[in-house]
Amino acid sequence: MKTESQESMLGANMARRSFLRYAGVGAASVGLLATAACHKDHNNPNPTTNGIDLGAKDDFAILNYAYALEQLEAAFYLQVVLTPYSGISASESALLTDIRDHEVLHREFFKAALGAKAIPALTPDFSSINFSSRTSVLAAAKAFEDTGVTAYDGAGYLIADANYLLIAGKIVSVEARHAALISNLITPGTFAGIDVVDPTNSLNKSATIADVLKIANTYLKTKVSAVNYGYVAS
């Protein structure tokens, strides 16, 4: 009988093989494989930067960027469900538990898919959030979800492989569904408010990697940089 850790290692290995296989036959195929072969491991943080760097300018950097944000969201909602705010309703509890489960799965998916290319686990810093306060928790949830949507929307064009872009697309719309729900929990009818959707053309706002990481790092002990996308954590 296999141990759980053996099984998960096997699973991760299988997933990684699949992932690399797709990378190998993807649109960027030859170049991507060649890059991958001599690619510096993402799990060796660059010592010249403060914390972790997303590494060379390629699809793995963008996927790790997504993985970093999903790690942060998963950690946040795990805490929200573990220590529910006072006065939480059954319906809010169920919805926030669903979101926790989605974010944990997004995190686990990127971890499995990236395999050895994955950045390490990040340590969050939620000291600015009062988990016993509904107002504080929902405000933080809104910040995470809205930032997540602008991050995926803003980084989509940086992805070279259509298969990876499709996966990002499958996730970002779920983040937008979360964002709309959280906004409505705070104030009904603000699911597409002017703070997140441009009222002149009704496009969701998008954000650069630098803008997003600046926000994300305020919730992280392990700071994330993206030197090759013009951002170093301070």
Place this chain on the structure above:
Amino acid sequence: MNLFNIIEEIENIDPEVYGKLSQRRDVIKNITSFGSKVAIAALPFAVGTMFKKAYAADSAAPSVVDVLNYALTLEYLESTFYNAGKAKGTALIPADAAAKYFNQVTTDENNHVTFLKGVITSLGGTPVSLPTIDLTGGNNKGNGPFADVLTNYGTFLAVAQVFEDTGVRAYKGQAGFLLKNQTVLTAALSIHAVEARHASAIRQLRGQTPWITSTAALGNDTGVAAVNGNYDGEQNVTQGGVDVTTLKSATASTTSVAVATAAFDEALSSAQVLALLQGTFLVH
């Protein structure tokens, strides 16, 4: 359709596909603004070409303008629907729901129509004109499966949900044709996100989960069997070659189908979407 298999299929048909792609990718990288008509004219989109080769039955790979005109057609349908609902006033939509939800959604869809027309024109293309629409889904007979769509709020909500969820799937299905195009892809993704916000809000109004929660057997979670096709494929649990139900969850070593399907929205191709809409909502 398994997108991951397509490239392997192309490799069988055209072993030189990689070399051809590398040249085309340079062209794509240079297309970053609407005003770049020269670059647009030279658009042999790698992915589009690949899909064309993989699916010889599809007569033409879409250009950027084709993609935008397809999006415009869907936005026409949505804006016509919400404008018609709004025109009925409180006879159809309760005042509170209009104030908090439908006025916003109606404005957004009308804005999307205006925006897409502007972009298409700026690219040197011609926006498609408003199609003939039958909001009952009856192909111009006005007595389709949603015959009371403008008199019964429940039906109106159900159709709204289907349009929004389908719109999300439709935009997602076009992203690959806009690969590396900073301006157009970013705009398309930004509309896609707003459609998902709408879908979430309308699903909340209907008392559903804001996300599509499928079973292994059925993608459709709306309770309206007539729209099974619009949700077909949402039951998929394999992402990037990984069966995500085998991944650990917050409380167990595996993940339920409900969570696995809700955590990832699935795409639809333009052919799939048009097959659903033409001859029903879009008069054909």
